[in-house]
Amino acid sequence: MALVLSQPLQADRLKDLASVQGVRSNQLIGYGLVVGLDGTGDKAPFTDQTFRNLMNKFGITIPQGSDPKLKNVAAVTVHADLPPFAKPGQLVDITVSSIGNAKSLRGGSLLMTPLKGADGQVYAMAQGSLVVGGFGAEGADGSSITVNVPSVGRIPNGASVERAVPSGFHRGDTLTFNLHIADFTTAKRVVDKLNDLLGPQTAYAMDAGSVKVKAPRDASQRVSFLSVLENINIEPGEGSAKVIINSRTGTIVVGQNVKVLPAAVTHGNLSVTISEGSDVSQPGAFSGGETAVVPRSEIDIEQEPARMFKFGPAITLNEIVQAVNQVGAAPGDIMAILEALKTAGALKAELIVI
Known part of the structure; x- marks a missing residue:
């Protein structure tokens, strides 16, 4: 199992957060x-x-x-x-x-x-x-x-x-930035940053994924205009709390804002072993019976001692990692524990299985 932790968000350039509408392959x-x-x-x-x-x-x-x-x-x-x-x-x-x-x-x-x-x-x-x-x-x-x-x-x-694709880059009085990840907080921060730089009412958000900004009509001026805007540093909004589980590879990704409420978790394994054999039945010397082979089955059940752990409360990624390591379970068991925590209401995050 690989447990991947998302890092705290840092300021990114606008060109890394969004693309210009109409500029596409x-x-x-x-x-x-x-x-x-x-x-x-x-x-x-x-x-x-x-x-x-x-x-x-x-x-x-x-x-x-x-x-x-x-x-x-x-x-x-x-x-x-x-x-x-x-x-x-x-x-x-x-x-x-x-x-x-x-x-x-x-x-x-x-x-x-x-x-x-x-x-x-x-x-x-x-x-x-x-x-x-x-x-x-x-x-x-x-x-x-x-x-x-x-x-x-x-x-x-x-x-x-052999032929150029017609582009609407030079048309109209505005340009639209489409965010790679739609987020209301990020869209508002982009608008605030652009308005601080260019003046009030220059940029406005159309929705959580698009921001429109007034731009010059002249082609050369528009290129210079975009070269300035795309290098502005903007701190994106934090994403919603998510835990992503890849059931095929055993990879678990825990988001930054995941929280766990107090919960008790017990973990143990039950193994059943069935072995097949045979015994020879030998009758007495004067009984008149015949020698026969009698099948023999043995069933052995072993159960490892189950331990109960206190899972949570955890409000930081380090605390969640420590709780997961304390359980010491296999990837499939960790997935089952996370699903059970979600069902019990102790896992405050969206659980996504891919």
């Missing part, structure tokens, strides 16, 4: 072919169809019904994130993933592939040699070994931006 996706593989391509029907369409564009016609037996070609999807304010001619990284049964993309090259946005428009063109981190090997007897994922690769700077 956009997802791009495309479909293409990777060629030049060392016999590790796929045999999917859509790969054959795509290869035929590609050859037709170059004036080469493959007779219908013939099998080109593509072993060095793989059909792939290509995806990338287009950064905000990306301009034509700039380069972005791309990820290439096999969608057929290709064993590996190592050594392959991606042919020119258009990348489209959600509106169906082409925003970038991708092409280049893949960098694959994994590898696989297979023996003649069918044995094989695979390290990492050889069917996925990346191409650094593998796509060239």
